[in-house]
Amino acid sequence: MKALPRSTAPGTWSDRMETGAVVPRPGPVHGAYPLQDLPSRSRSPMLAWLQAWWVAAPHPTATRNQRFLRDVRLARKEWASMPALARAHALQTLRVSLGSKGLTEALSARCFGLLTLVVHEQLGFELHDVQLLAGWWMLGQRLAEMATGEGKTLTVLLTAATAAMAGIPVHVLTANDYLARRDAEQLEPIYTALGLRVAYVTASSTPAERKQAYLADVVHVTAKEVAFDHLRDRAARTVGDLDAMVLRGLCMAVVDEADSILIDEACTPLILARAADVREADQRYRLSLFLARKLQADVDYVCSADMQVRLTDAGQQQLDQLGDSLQGPWRWRRYRHEQVICALQALHVFRKDVHYLVRDEAIHIIDDTTGRLAVGRSWSRGLHQMIAIKEGVPPQPENETLTQTSYQSFFPRYLRLAGLSGTLYEDRAEMLRVYGLPTCKVPLRVPSRREMLGIRIVDMAAQKWALVVERARAQSMRGRPVLIGTDSVADSDAVSRALMLMGVPHQMLNARQDEALGQQEQSVVAQAGQAGRITVATHMAGRGTDVHLSDEAIANGGLHVINTNLNRSRRIDRQLIGRCARQGLPGSCETILSWEDHCWREWAGSGWLGLAARVVRAGLGGAPLRQWLCEQAQMEAEARSRRRRWNMLLTESLMARHLAMAGREDWA
Structure with missing residues (x-):
């Protein structure tokens, strides 16, 4: 099969930020399915951060911000003074200019001026300066930390609508299906007034509905849905079924609640799978659980703070003795250890009503970030089935992987990426290192x-x-x-x-x-x-x-x-x-x-943190020491999480290089 042309955006991050740069969009320059190659990464987190900082878009200066706000106000007055026919003609001229000259500061200010007027006419809201600045910063491929209640929905509208008017297909990534549908329906009058079409994709959307929706200028969709649509496109391309592909490529994404998706869920494996032959799977699960129950906690195995299980030397010897009489792959030491470790996690690490719910004779994963059910998601390597057996419900069929990715490998594939959230600043270095996105802090509109x-x-x-x-x-x-x-x-x-x-x-x-x-x-x-x-x-x-x-x-x-x-x-x-x-x-x-x-x-009961906790528990130090202890415990946990995400990213990058050298394209 002849592969679809792969493309990357021209130049570095800073090159694409230059005023007047032509915006990326589907066409002869960027191919039929535009996306970006994964960036090469240094194994050193500090060196990777320095490399990303060197090419990242600089923070706008105060003078430039004030100039942009002034230009927006002037543009709004100009748009408001136009008769209907003149405004329609000027709108078409603006779209042509954006498509040919790019998202320049002057054209963006003119577009924002029109948007503030249309929002007031359609919804009766006045956009504030902080919203205008955040929307403009995101157009420059940045992340904006914007406090809760400051108007993030309309801020995302500014960025998405301006990019769409430049001819860029935009994916607006929301927290759940309800918000995707709600925002698309509520904002539709504004998009329509600009000559744009908006659509939404939910978990219940059929392939035909998805393909039609992704033809719109702006699509509201959850991160999970668009990531799995890309995986399905990848699988369809591998077998040559190009008609089954639904996306137009990965042109631009605006991520709401960016910290939740890009950090908290960064390592969540996104696996496209199909049912496999599991004739002896149930016996394997039950035998794994039987062997795991023979082991003693803190003697044969140890559970760590990051939900991992490690067999001790005594546990390995005990398991080897138990496995002497077993047949088939169970005689292989590594296979036996992997299966039993998974069973130990099912028995002692994953807890009912904390990590999963039991409902309708099935195990449903609880997303540890949002607290919602992770509909359609299941644990791999038999873990899901072992938990089902532990809870006395029928295990679902085992799946075999077709292709997979994670959010921290998926989102850098977009030609343009931006986002906002109420809490980003603590992880600004990681956002820059992994995604190449600098973080700007939006000031509060009124003091707290x-x-x-x-x-x-x-x-x-x-x-x-x-x-x-x-x-x-x-x-x-x-x-x-x-x-x-x-x-x-x-x-x-x-x-x-x-x-x-x-x-x-x-x-x-x-x-x-x-x-x-x-x-x-x-x-x-x-x-x-x-x-x-x-x-x-x-x-x-x-x-x-x-x-x-x-x-x-x-x-x-x-x-x-x-x-x-x-x-x-x-x-x-x-x-x-x-x-x-x-x-x-x-x-x-x-x-x-x-x-x-x-x-x-x-994660705060041992070492120097454990000692500090005992001092605080004894009533010493008062409120300041109590506050300091909690902050230090959280910082230690955050550091461990960052190291885990970085190691996983390096592993994914190494796997991608090996698969590329082997001539495979399904990793792309």
């Missing part, structure tokens, strides 16, 4: 009035939930809405039980609410701002709906947030805290922990 009440740590989990209920009820009786953030379904159930025992009414929001009930989920979040209402939610980060406060709630002090878990990343805590005191409104937050929480047992 958030009151930080600090961290409290009690001895036992039962004491923690009692204190959480006490604090929530006290704030609720003052007429303030309360949002309680938990780390898992099990924790949200524990809070709910404690509230019910005290007769406190509340609402629940966790993975038990199926993705199909997305509209109900958004309704619960939207109502969380009513006076006196208590909402318990698992992983509020990236929910995609603002908590709107009633006038009574604002008068009583605004939203009060209670964080009940020390997350592995400070960003996730900031996402939850960012729900209160938005846009200059009042609000407060506090963190309530216990020494029985998993964070102290798993």
